[in-house]
Amino acid sequence: MPSVQIKNVPQDVHLALQRRAASAGQSMQEYLLMRLTVDARTETLDEVLARAGQRAGGRLGFAESAEALRIERDGR
Secondary structure, eight states, X not given: OOOOOOOOOOHHHHHHHHHHHXXXXXXXXXXXXXXXXXXXXXXXXXHXXXXXXXXXXXXXXXXXXXXXXXXXXXXX
């Protein structure tokens, strides 16, 4: 399994991470692996938008779509 090493971590950041790991009942390695895993598996806004942009959509422009939605809502 690959490894990651981070050098030159500011002292205040290191202390905060140590406190958080201890509070979670984890070693620093366990805590950082969990945080990195959650971060890597959470899509960024750019990734979501790129995925949405690849989808084939309707043929209406923004103004037409907004008007159709307005009509639909007013009909309720």
